[in-house]
Amino acid sequence: MDVEHHSHRGRHHRSASGLTVVAHFFGILSTILMLVWLLHYREGLDLDSDDARRVFNVHPFLMFFGFIFMAGEAMMAYKTVRAEWQVRKFVHLFFHLVAIVLGIVGLHAAFKYHDQVGLTDMYSLHSWIGMGTFTLYCAQWLLGIAVFLPRSSSESKARIAPWHVNGGRALLFMAVATALTGLMQKATSMRLQHQNEGRLINFLGISILLFGIAVDVSVALARYA
Amino acid sequence: MDVEHHSHRGRHHRSASGLTVVAHFFGILSTILMLVWLLHYREGLDLDSDDARRVFNVHPFLMFFGFIFMAGEAMMAYKTVRAEWQVRKFVHLFFHLVAIVLGIVGLHAAFKYHDQVGLTDMYSLHSWIGMGTFTLYCAQWLLGIAVFLPRSSSESKARIAPWHVNGGRALLFMAVATALTGLMQKATSMRLQHQNEGRLINFLGISILLFGIAVDVSVALARYA
Numbered sequence: 001m002d003v004e005h006h007s008h009r010g011r012h013h014r015s016a017s018g019l020t021v022v023a024h025f026f027g028i029l030s031t032i033l034m035l036v037w038l039l040h041y042r043e044g045l046d047l048d049s050d051d052a053r054r055v056f057n058v059h060p061f062l063m064f065f066g067f068i069f070m071a072g073e074a075m076m077a078y079k080t081v082r083a084e085w086q087v088r089k090f091v092h093l094f095f096h097l098v099a100i101v102l103g104i105v106g107l108h109a110a111f112k113y114h115d116q117v118g119l120t121d122m123y124s125l126h127s128w129i130g131m132g133t134f135t136l137y138c139a140q141w142l143l144g145i146a147v148f149l150p151r152s153s154s155e156s157k158a159r160i161a162p163w164h165v166n167g168g169r170a171l172l173f174m175a176v177a178t179a180l181t182g183l184m185q186k187a188t189s190m191r192l193q194h195q196n197e198g199r200l201i202n203f204l205g206i207s208i209l210l211f212g213i214a215v216d217v218s219v220a221l222a223r224y225a
Numbered sequence: 226m227d228v229e230h231h232s233h234r235g236r237h238h239r240s241a242s243g244l245t246v247v248a249h250f251f252g253i254l255s256t257i258l259m260l261v262w263l264l265h266y267r268e269g270l271d272l273d274s275d276d277a278r279r280v281f282n283v284h285p286f287l288m289f290f291g292f293i294f295m296a297g298e299a300m301m302a303y304k305t306v307r308a309e310w311q312v313r314k315f316v317h318l319f320f321h322l323v324a325i326v327l328g329i330v331g332l333h334a335a336f337k338y339h340d341q342v343g344l345t346d347m348y349s350l351h352s353w354i355g356m357g358t359f360t361l362y363c364a365q366w367l368l369g370i371a372v373f374l375p376r377s378s379s380e381s382k383a384r385i386a387p388w389h390v391n392g393g394r395a396l397l398f399m400a401v402a403t404a405l406t407g408l409m410q411k412a413t414s415m416r417l418q419h420q421n422e423g424r425l426i427n428f429l430g431i432s433i434l435l436f437g438i439a440v441d442v443s444v445a446l447a448r449y450a
Binding site for chain 1: 345348349350351353354357387391392394395398399401402405406408409410412413414418419423426427430431434437438441442445446
């Protein structure tokens with residue numbers, strides 16, 4: 001029957017495309033839960049506010065929606081969309097650039113908040129792995145341009161490709177782990193144990209985690225195609 | 226020269242084996258940092274103690290050394306060690322069983338601590354994703370036995386294998402993220418901002434994260450071999 005006409009490779013390719021739908025579901029769900037949290041339970045978002053809490057709230061929103069979500073889109077655009085190689089490559093490059101720009105604004109919001117309320121920068125596990133992730137992410141983007149942008153096919157491209165792919169997946173892993181430590185830090189320091197807001201943050205964390213896993217597995221299985 | 230004699234596949238295989246050395250380095254480093262933390266800065270480990278803090282300390286130690294480290298060993302034993310398939314399969318199965326048994330003792334320690342000091346169970350993001358990870362891990366182990374233990378090669382084995390591999394990698398990802406949220410929760414609730422203990426916990430978290438990444442990439446690149 002229909003199954004007979006498709007090889008294992010074909011089936012995995014279709015599974016990978018199915019997983020991008022799952023990834024988008026959790027990406028959009030995470031964005032919605034984040035906005036419910038920041039707009040309903042918290043003080044809203046405003047980078048230019050005198051209310052330091054509104055400045056801070058820009059940080060979690062942009063680090064998920066601007067950085068992690070866009071990075072996931074960039075990964076899936078290259079690996080799971082049926083389009084010409086040059087097109088996929090430029091979309092991949094462009095989404096990662098958007099992620100870097102919005103990530104910088106999101107990081108700025110955290111430092112501006114610290115300045116406003118007199119908190120020390122860069123002491124927590126969250127800040128350490130977050131800054132490490134963002135720095136390596138920018139380095140990976142520059143390395144990617146240097147190696148893969150030239151049209152010529154070369155020995156070095158084939159040699160570096162698996163490291164680029166797996167390095168990128170490790171960076172997604174690190175970014176998601178950083179997001180969860182950030183939510184954990186916020187929920188613990190606000191002592192939200194037995195409140196609806198605490199449970200909302202838990203669901204947000206799970207949704208971000210499932211987004212990361214869906215992106216990772218869709219990209220991994222797309223390799224069979 | 227020597228490089229000419231090896232195909233790309235051979236080179237990646239060697240890289241994967243090199244990465245297992247890196248993984249073992251960070252696995253052992255994490256264990257040492259964990260013990261320095263629990264024995265020097267904290268109260269030590271004792272599951273039968275009347276001091277609830279000593280009971281709690283069994284939890285982070287066993288969840289890393291007993292659960293995450295052993296699970297990583299199981300993954301690398303199957304994917305990166307040169308041995309007969311049946312041997313690799315049984316070592317894989319056995320290490321995962323050790324991880325489950327030690328993980329259960331580690332979870333027990335957390336619940337016993339909660340009972341002793343009167344804390345509510347299962348409210349935090351850490352507990353939610355941790356329990357989800359452990360439950361799915363046991364399910365994956367049982368499914369693995371049902372599908373892969375029979376000697377016969379079957380259509381279902383080939384169909385399920387990529388999901389087993391990627392599901393296992395997602396579970397490692399989840400376990401490491403859970404560990405980092407646990408460290409973050411502990412450091413935040415103890416207000417360790419500007420102390421050596423806080424920095425030790427940060428380095429422990431980074432080491433656990435790098436262990437997870439090294440295991441993941443060594444297994445991913447071993448697929449080329």
